[in-house]
Amino acid sequence: MYFDSALNINGAGAGILFITPIRDKLRYVLRIHFAVSNNTAEYEACLHSLRIAVELGVKCLMVYGDSALVINRLNKDWSCSSEKMDAYCAEIRKIEGKFYGIEYHHVVWDQNQIADQLSKIGSSRTMAPPGVFVQDLLTPSIKEDKEVVEVTPAKQLVLTIPSQVTDWRE
Template sequence: MHFDGSKMRTGLGAGIVLTSPKGDKLRYVLQIHFAASNNVAEYEALIHGLRLAKELGIRRVLCYGDSDLVVQQSSRDWHAKDANMASYRFLVQQLSGYFEGCEFLHVPTNDNEQVDALA
């Protein structure tokens, strides 16, 4: 799964692309209708992607994102000092516990272009 969130003048958005082992892709876009930071948009994308993967019965997922903060916090490499970020991190940890395997990997923005366009 690739995920990305964005903050623009017109609002917040998020994009998710789930890719099967065979290469089939499911693209998912969402608009976020509340005021928030870009980091919140990134977390919203990740959380919606994990929920979607869970609903589809996926048991193992690699989560690729270009937000170093979200990836490192979700991997438990970094602590979340902000209470709101800590709440998002906790939700991600709850959702990731459903899967037999769930990893969070940072990718350069250039390697996340397909979800960046969706977000």
């Protein structure tokens, strides 16, 4: 299974590609309808791909992603450094118990192009080609004990207008 995410001006999306042992391919597009960072979108993509695998009855899974951060954290090579990312890791750990075997592998972007293309369909909100499953994610997959609000750079730029207009030459 391959996963990837994309973020652009229209929104966020994720792409998932399953390849069966007999080389059949299942393609999924996720349209993410809430504010996310690049890392959050990658975790959402991975988490939803695992949930889909469980629904499909998959018992052994090889997971490929081009996010070194997510893959290394899931392989326990890197520690999680934020409560939000800890929550995603914990949710993924719960789902891992539903598989007899699961492995995470980092791949370079060139080896993840189909998932990348699917993620761009999700983030751009364009129509998916025939045979591609589309799902809309309306809320984040994790619940956090403490509310952590991610603010996109565009929303951080705030223009403050003074309540009294003074002469700038004073």
